[in-house]
Amino acid sequence: MDKIRIDSLSKTYASKVGRVRALENINLTIGHNEFVTLVGPSGCGKSTLLKVIGALIKPSRGRIIFDEAPLLKPTADVGIVFQEPVLLLWRTVLDNVLLPAEILRLDKAKAKKRAMALLKLVGLEGFETRHPDELSGGMQQRVALCRALIHDPSVLLMDEPFAALDPMTREELGFELLRIWDVEKKTVVFVTHSIPEAILLADRVVAMSPRPGAIARILDIDLARPRTLDMQFTDKFKSYSDEIRAVIHRRAGGSAP
Amino acid sequence: MTIELPAGIADDEEVEELTSSPSPARTYLTATLTLMALIGAWEICARWANLPAWLLPSPSAIADAVADWRWELLQHFLVTFSETLLGFGLAIVVSIPLAVAIVYSPILQMTIYPILLALQSMPKVAIAPLFALWIGFGMMPKILVVFLVSFFPIIVATERGLTSVPPPLMELIRSLSASPLQTFIKIRFPTAMPQIFTGFKIAITLSVIGAVIGEFVGAQSGLGYLILLASSQSRTPLAFGALLCLTVMSILLYYAVELIERLVVPWAKKT
Numbered sequence: 461m462d463k464i465r466i467d468s469l470s471k472t473y474a475s476k477v478g479r480v481r482a483l484e485n486i487n488l489t490i491g492h493n494e495f496v497t498l499v500g501p502s503g504c505g506k507s508t509l510l511k512v513i514g515a516l517i518k519p520s521r522g523r524i525i526f527d528e529a530p531l532l533k534p535t536a537d538v539g540i541v542f543q544e545p546v547l548l549l550w551r552t553v554l555d556n557v558l559l560p561a562e563i564l565r566l567d568k569a570k571a572k573k574r575a576m577a578l579l580k581l582v583g584l585e586g587f588e589t590r591h592p593d594e595l596s597g598g599m600q601q602r603v604a605l606c607r608a609l610i611h612d613p614s615v616l617l618m619d620e621p622f623a624a625l626d627p628m629t630r631e632e633l634g635f636e637l638l639r640i641w642d643v644e645k646k647t648v649v650f651v652t653h654s655i656p657e658a659i660l661l662a663d664r665v666v667a668m669s670p671r672p673g674a675i676a677r678i679l680d681i682d683l684a685r686p687r688t689l690d691m692q693f694t695d696k697f698k699s700y701s702d703e704i705r706a707v708i709h710r711r712a713g714g715s716a717p
Numbered sequence: 718m719t720i721e722l723p724a725g726i727a728d729d730e731e732v733e734e735l736t737s738s739p740s741p742a743r744t745y746l747t748a749t750l751t752l753m754a755l756i757g758a759w760e761i762c763a764r765w766a767n768l769p770a771w772l773l774p775s776p777s778a779i780a781d782a783v784a785d786w787r788w789e790l791l792q793h794f795l796v797t798f799s800e801t802l803l804g805f806g807l808a809i810v811v812s813i814p815l816a817v818a819i820v821y822s823p824i825l826q827m828t829i830y831p832i833l834l835a836l837q838s839m840p841k842v843a844i845a846p847l848f849a850l851w852i853g854f855g856m857m858p859k860i861l862v863v864f865l866v867s868f869f870p871i872i873v874a875t876e877r878g879l880t881s882v883p884p885p886l887m888e889l890i891r892s893l894s895a896s897p898l899q900t901f902i903k904i905r906f907p908t909a910m911p912q913i914f915t916g917f918k919i920a921i922t923l924s925v926i927g928a929v930i931g932e933f934v935g936a937q938s939g940l941g942y943l944i945l946l947a948s949s950q951s952r953t954p955l956a957f958g959a960l961l962c963l964t965v966m967s968i969l970l971y972y973a974v975e976l977i978e979r980l981v982v983p984w985a986k987k988t
């Protein structure tokens with residue numbers, strides 16, 4: 461069964477300098493518990509697509525089918541992680557994780573138990589009473605991930621969540637995400653502009669090209685799980701990466717078909 | 718001063734200091750000593766030049782005046798202090814809810830707020846004579862001048878603070894379908910707090926000035942009144958004494974606000 465169906469979706473922004481065509485006729489089906497990465501150069505509409513999937517902005521044309529029903533307003537069945545952790549500085553780590561549970565008025569005791577378990581899962585056991593400014597960037601992003609998972613949504617939307625981190629932390633968190641995804645089965649839509657990251661994490665890579673944002677190619681990633689860093693050096697990985705690189709720059713580079 | 722060295726570091730080893738700027742304690746000490754030296758120099762110069770006290774009194778003459786007039790000074794201090802606090806409090810009570818209303822109401826944003834921003838550049842203290850004309854010479858016109866000067870920094874800071882929530886955070890909150898009240902209480906207001914306090918700190922300093930100007934225009938009490946009276950009678954040491962009291966009041970109020978800030982918004986960025 462499909463989790464999310466994106467149906468001939470287009471998005472045009474009206475801005476001061478005129479209309480910006482951000483997305484053009486996107487069709488994509490995302491399966492239950494599938495890990496999909498959206499990869500493409502900056503400005504190709506990845507964030508826009510993610511926001512439309514989260515019903516944070518309305519499409520100009522087309523629609524999103526979520527659990528077999530048209531998605532008209534934001535649903536709590538979605539957890540979101542952005543590039544910036546945007547934690548609340550006045551709250552402890554634990555209370556930051558609990559924010560969605562408070563807003564959704566979930567059972568307090570249960571939510572707290574789940575928050576502690578999630579923090580343990582990301583290796584932040586013992587940091588519950590710390591404040592965000594006492595944590596490193598990677599730790600803050602782990603807290604943001606726990607916050608996105610606290611209400612146990614079935615879909616996780618991530619917009620370049622590791623892009624602001626140093627390369628080592630970035631790799632580390634990527635594998636951690638996969639480990640969590642193994643424990644807490646979720647449908648993940650993960651935006652990145654790093655091709656290796658996109659391949660290493662995904663079941664399927666959706667390669668996008670800009671002006672206007674469109675799907676250039678969809679690749680099934682046939683690499684065994686659990687994924688390892690070594691896989692980057694295999695021929696298969698390299699051919700995926702070459703293929704993606706070729707299509708996402710084709711229209712942008714001007715050598716149009 | 719001895720510094721305990723961690724094991725493994727020999728006494729004669731040169732240890733790189735972490736901070737390049739001097740410690741706050743040392744800065745306080747040097748500043749205090751400098752101040753004392755300046756006062757001493759003033760005293761010596763005043764005595765040596767034998768200036769008349771009405772022109773420039775020596776620090777000791779000012780100290781004498783303060784000692785002689787301590788009860789009167791205290792009384793006037795309390796008047797000015799009350800005017801300042803009442804005006805400042807009134808400004809808080811009016812401007813914060815108004816800022817909230819402006820942030821939440823597109824109509825107010827298009828009507829009232831631009832007018833307020835334009836009025837902000839008006840020299841508010843210049844209205845003081847009109848207040849005296851309209852309401853007389855009691856405490857009320859002074860309170861209103863204080864209100865007026867502290868109102869603008871607070872409302873502007875609150876408006877800025879309330880609208881400074883990072884867009885991704887707003888999106889996160891929206892994805893959870895949070896109610897406007899939840900958004901305000903859990904996100905917007907706490908986010909605005911540090912900036913609101915920045916507004917308070919600007920406002921409290923202006924408040925004291927506002928009260929004094931209000932008193933200059935017409936009053937029977939207050940430190941501003943006392944300065945005016947003393948200088949008109951060439952009792953310069955007393956005028957300086959009153960000025961000293963005003964300075965102390967300004968500093969006290971500023972640090973009181975800062976102390977409250979530290980207690981209420983410990984997460985505010987230290988500047």
Ligand SMILES: Nc1ncnc2c1ncn2[C@@H]1O[C@H](COP(=O)(O)OP(=O)(O)O)[C@@H](O)[C@H]1O
Nearest residue numbers: 473475480482501502503504505506507508509
């Ligand atoms: N709110 C907006 N108003 C106008 N144009 C926008 C807005 N958001 C994004 N855009 C434009 O839409 C295009 C796609 O943006 P975005 O989805 O952020 O791309 P990406 O995340 O891939 O970098 C860009 O050209 C961008 O300038």
Ligand SMILES: [Mg+2]
Nearest residue numbers: 506507508619
């Ligand atoms: Mg983006």
